[in-house]
Amino acid sequence: MAEANTMDALVALCKRRGFIYPASEIYGGINGFWDYGPLGVQLKNNLRDHWWRSMVECPPIGPDGHPLQMVGLDSSIIQNPNTWVASGHVGGFNDPMVDCRECKTRFRADKVFYVYVFSEACSREIKDDMSIYLNRDPGCEGEVEIVLAAAAEGDSLEQAADFAPEAIRQAAKNHNIGNFKKCEAPEEVSLLRGLGTFLLKDKNGLDFLTVVTPATRADGGPRPCPRCGAADSLTEPRLFNLMFETFVGAVKDEDAKAYLRPETAQGIFLNFKNVLDTMRVKVPFGIAQIGKAFRNEVTPRNFVFRSREFEQMEMEWFCPPDEAPKWYEFWKAERMKWWRGLGIEPANLRLRDHDKDELAHYSDACVDVEYKYPFTAPNFGELEGIAHRGCFDLTRHQEHSKIKMDYFDPERNERYIPHVIEPASGLTRGALVLLCEAYTPDESRPSKVFMKFHPKFAPVKAGVLPLVAKDGMPEIAEKLYLELRETFIVDLDIKQSIGKRYARQDEIGTPYCFTIDGQTKEDDTVTVRYRDTLQQDRIAISKVKDFLAEKIGGK
């Protein structure tokens, strides 16, 4: 697997050989959507089936030496829209953005903060305007003096408490008000409401108020850019809807609004009680699901890496709260082992722990399995996220649905809401990794390139080729083909020269070719040609099926 400019060649090969086509191509395409061709769907299904097999049908052995409990699920793509209110996606996936007209930087509006300082001697108008942020009745005393942009990229709302004192200090300094020493000591700054409003006190009590507010709420005053400092250069916040909306039923009004799921996980949480009540499972156990998910990405990029419709393989592991760190570590190791087991070059895989400030709203800790994609190299890009979701989701659904989500643990004789560890893989990203990993230029062979798929994932397992299309060879080949296709996906290719046919099989990554030649009629043997080495062995035609079974493995 090679450098970034091979990505174009890979994309071209994917189309030329029927792996992946641009969606709606005859209408000029549609950005962020891809169609999986005959070979692509086979490759993707092979990966999908392997995950399902190793997760649901034959789950890993747990730390106690016994197999884990795991069940499967296939929930609906469209659910009651309250699902997404409860999960936080209706809020979280509607991120307003602002752009700097000067330096062209884009910020998430809730990560750009403005600081308003509200002190004595300000106009009534501003005072009243500010009071909405202060959650006070209009007509209160005080004055707004300052509007200051002061967000650093990567600052989250949660960090505002750390950020605010410094910003306030600067504000006070720049505008020469107040004694900014007063807010240096943390105890002198207290959070009034939410994350935005700070009360700065001195010995005499209330001195002045500051409001730190994300740009989403900062309508009115000048909007300087935190990056380049240009005055009033930010645009109004614009909404980017990351969830696809649709309408259920014939009448298209707001009441009928629903969403295409942006992750498969919520379908699992919605069915937690059902599974618990019907499947004789005990905590700890897991529910696994594979399916499509949809995100209206601002910018789909890098082939199928970031597409608007994609496929996930997700598992939610429910465990007692005090065991969550143990299971987090367990799945972290287990998932890495799984990816390595696919035959991926170990140097191209790594684990990366998320920093606190990049954690999603639902997670306590998160680690990514990352792959060195050609377009990210020498850096890595995400392939799977293993999140410690705590009891966030079940708790939220309990709140919103009023249905109890707690679990009675008979062994501990206690009730709790289970904590959740979530290994969430991209199936379509996984297929992309298999493609990237397999792509092997080789100037020495006629095809100049071959796809070095692990035999287990190769879309076609073997080619059945008569050396020449005469002397009864095609007949023998067809007989072998009919026998093999009962168990394996095999190609029968009779026409054209043998070299040309080998080359074609190389390019689609067929690991073995069985060739019927003159000797076959004499001693019932065929040659087996290995894709990776180009070497050939002679084996009995009756052993071909066993040969493939051994090479490709069982289920």
Add this chain to the structure above:
RNA sequence: GCGGGCGUAGCUCAAUGGCUAGAGCGUCAGCCUUCCAAGCUGAAUGUUGUGGGUUCGACUCCCAUCGCCCGCUCCA
């Protein structure tokens, strides 16, 4: 959405504003071929993204529009 780049055959690409828009590869047919012959012969495949304009004449210049690619942001 903003900025930059690009749209010619299935793919990769040519073609000073001027003959019927070409080449290689792939595909298909025939031939050849007893293990790399992806060799030989031939065939099919284009509203040059779309619409307008300038011009005697536009793949080429201008405008608009659509789409794709790269960056910003987001994420499996």
